[in-house]
Every structure is written in C-alpha cells, then in structure tokens.
Amino acid sequence: MRHLGLTSDASYPTPASVSRDRLSILRTQVARSVADGAPDGPGELIGEAVRASIEAFVAARANVCEAVTQVAPLLDKIGCREAHRHPDATRLHQSFKTANVAVQRGLVSVVGDLITHDVLMDLRQDLMSYLAQLHKIAVAGYTRTARLLALTPDDRLAELRAIVFKGASPRDVDQLGTTIGFNPGQRVTPIISVHSELPELIRKNPQALIDDTGMMALLTEEWGSRLPAMGFEGQVVLGPSSTIAKCYEGVALARNAAALLRDATVFDARNVVPSVDLLGELLVRGNRLLAELLIDKHLVGLEALAAPRPPAPAGMGVGNRGRGGPSNPHARQLG
Numbered sequence: 116m117r118h119l120g121l122t123s124d125a126s127y128p129t130p131a132s133v134s135r136d137r138l139s140i141l142r143t144q145v146a147r148s149v150a151d152g153a154p155d156g157p158g159e160l161i162g163e164a165v166r167a168s169i170e171a172f173v174a175a176r177a178n179v180c181e182a183v184t185q186v187a188p189l190l191d192k193i194g195c196r197e198a199h200r201h202p203d204a205t206r207l208h209q210s211f212k213t214a215n216v217a218v219q220r221g222l223v224s225v226v227g228d229l230i231t232h233d234v235l236m237d238l239r240q241d242l243m244s245y246l247a248q249l250h251k252i253a254v255a256g257y258t259r260t261a262r263l264l265a266l267t268p269d270d271r272l273a274e275l276r277a278i279v280f281k282g283a284s285p286r287d288v289d290q291l292g293t294t295i296g297f298n299p300g301q302r303v304t305p306i307i308s309v310h311s312e313l314p315e316l317i318r319k320n321p322q323a324l325i326d327d328t329g330m331m332a333l334l335t336e337e338w339g340s341r342l343p344a345m346g347f348e349g350q351v352v353l354g355p356s357s358t359i360a361k362c363y364e365g366v367a368l369a370r371n372a373a374a375l376l377r378d379a380t381v382f383d384a385r386n387v388v389p390s391v392d393l394l395g396e397l398l399v400r401g402n403r404l405l406a407e408l409l410i411d412k413h414l415v416g417l418e419a420l421a422a423p424r425p426p427a428p429a430g431m432g433v434g435n436r437g438r439g440g441p442s443n444p445h446a447r448q449l450g
Contacts, residue, residue: 127176141221148217149210164189177241194256211250280326292359302336305354305366307373
C-alpha cells in the first residue's frame with residue numbers, strides 16, 4: 116500500500132542524487148510560469164516561495180506533510196499579498212494551475228533517469244498532492260486577508276482590541292495593526308492600570324490603542340519609555356515592549372501582574388511597576404500548576420545530585436527488619 120505522501124519513500128531519489136543544476140532550471144521555469152503576464156516579473160516573494168517549495172519537497176523525499184510544514188508561512192504570505200493586490204482570487208488560482216503544469220513537465224527532466232516509470236508515477240501523484248496543499252494554504256491566506264480588508268475601520272479596530280486586550284485569536288494581529296496605522300516592525304508597550312482609568316493624557320493619545328474600559332493601552336515604544344517619568348495618581352503596570360505581532364503576549368503578562376497588585380497578592384509601592392519585576396510572583400502565584408512543575412523539576416535535580424547509597428549485603432536487611440532495628444551502625448547512632 117502506498118504511503119500517499121505521509122512518509123518519505125525509500126524508492127524516491129535521495130536529495131544528494133538530484134542534480135542542483137536541474138533543480139535550478141526547474142525553479143526558473145516554475146517562477147516564470149507563475150509570473151506570466153505580471154508586469155514586474157516573478158518578484159522576490161514568488162521566487163523565494165518556488166525555491167523553498169521545491170527544496171522542501173526534495174529534502175523530505177516527497178513526504179508531503181513534512182514539506183508543507185516547512186513552507187506554509189511563505190504560501191500564507193503570498194495569499195495575503197494577493198488579497199491586497201487583487202479583488203478576487205482568480206489570479207492566485209491561475210498561478211497554481213500554471214505552476215502545476217510547469218512542475219509536471221519538468222519532473223521527468225529532473226529525476227526521470229534516477230527512478231523507474233512506476234516510481235515516477237507515484238512521485239507525480241505525491242507532487243500533485245503537495246501542490247494542492249500549498250494552493251489550499253495560499254487561498255486560506257487570501258480569504259482571511261480579503262475579509263479583513265472588507266471590514267470598516269471601526270470593525271478592524273474592534274477586532275484588534277479583541278486580540279490585544281481580550282485574548283482573541285492573534286493570527287491576524289499584525290495585519291490589523293497595519294490597517295489602523297501601526298508599522299509591522301514598530302515596537303509597542305502595554306500599560307495596564309491597577310485600579311482606575313488611565314490618565315487622560317494616555318487615553319486621548321492618538322497614537323495609542325485603548326481598550327473599552329480605559330484601563331489598558333498599547334503605546335508606541337517611545338511613549339512607553341517616557342511613562343516612568345510621568346506623574347500618576349494611581350498605579351500602573353508596564354508590559355515588555357514587542358512588535359505588534361507579539362504585543363498580545365506582553366499585554367497578558369502586564370494584565371496578570373496588575374491583577375496580583377489589585378488583589379494585594381503582592382505589594383509594590385511604586386506608581387509605575389514594570390511587569391518584569393514581578394516575574395517570580397507571576398510564575399509562583401499566578402499559575403499553580405507551573406509552580407508545582409518548577410518545584411518538581413528542582414526536586415528531581417536535587418535527587419540526581421544525591422550520592423547513591425551502597426546496597427546492603429544480602430540477607431542483612433531482612434534480618435534486621437525482623438529484629439526491628441537499623442541495618443547499619445551509622446543508622447543506629449542516628450537512632
């Protein structure tokens with residue numbers, strides 16, 4: 116029974132046996148076919164996706180699942196980009212259709228002399244399955260991005276707030292951030308008020324993302340660095356700065372730190388408290404399971420360091436247990 120691309124096939128060519136020159140020619144042919152009709156040629160992203168997809172398939176020896184995992188982010192990115200460039204997915208579908216033709220045509224020239232005809236047919240089937248999976252990933256990226264672009268500005272803002280402040284799925288946070296003015300590489304800093312609304316200076320800041328309660332905000336890193344010097348009547352927690360794509364993690368950390376201060380689980384007299392200063396308390400008090408796991412881990416390490424005891428001579432343990440006394444003189448001294 117064939118593996119259907121779920122594992123590599125021993126009858127397929129090894130990566131070392133496949134000519135690099137032939138692969139280079141195939142990459143060029145596929146890239147050109149995909150970019151056929153595009154005014155700017157294949158482009159850097161398409162060229163990279165074609166190269167990576169072919170290399171992954173060869174390296175995995177047609178293990179479709181393994182190869183797809185390697186290149187999925189690139190294909191998702193292509194789908195997202197196409198949504199920004201075209202009002203429908205027609206061109207995306209056509210690109211994969213032409214790529215499929217180019218790959219099937221070039222397959223024989225790349226490995227035809229390395230395998231039998233039957234193996235070539237199996238390999239062709241796995242390759243078609245591989246391209247279908249890549250097509251599916253790119254279309255999913257296109258569909259997701261097209262939905263975001265169709266939202267009103269208010270709806271985009273609401274979705275971004277849900278991701279950053281309420282823990283919704285963070286998959287498209289970078290795209291949403293870009294649509295409302297955040298640069299993808301821009302670093303931002305979370306600030307969480309412990310007891311009341313944030314100061315108006317922050318809530319009215321046009322560069323800040325504020326949650327519905329007015330107690331949580333996301334500021335540009337420049338603003339975040341100035342916060343300790345500002346005067347606050349209440350207490351606030353600063354999360355770690357990060358890019359917009361990872362900001363929800365920093366917000367969650369700062370929110371948990373603020374909860375510890377609010378509940379008086381920990382005490383800190385400062386008005387501006389960096390969340391990194393409470394990492395120990397967050398680990399031990401904020402997550403009981405994590406604390407238990409850390410304790411167990413350290414206990415195991417200590418047990419491993421302890422010197423092993425020499426085994427008792429045969430029969431000694433049994434005889435002493437029968438008399439109710441310790442089995443060695445040192446134990447008797449200890450009582």
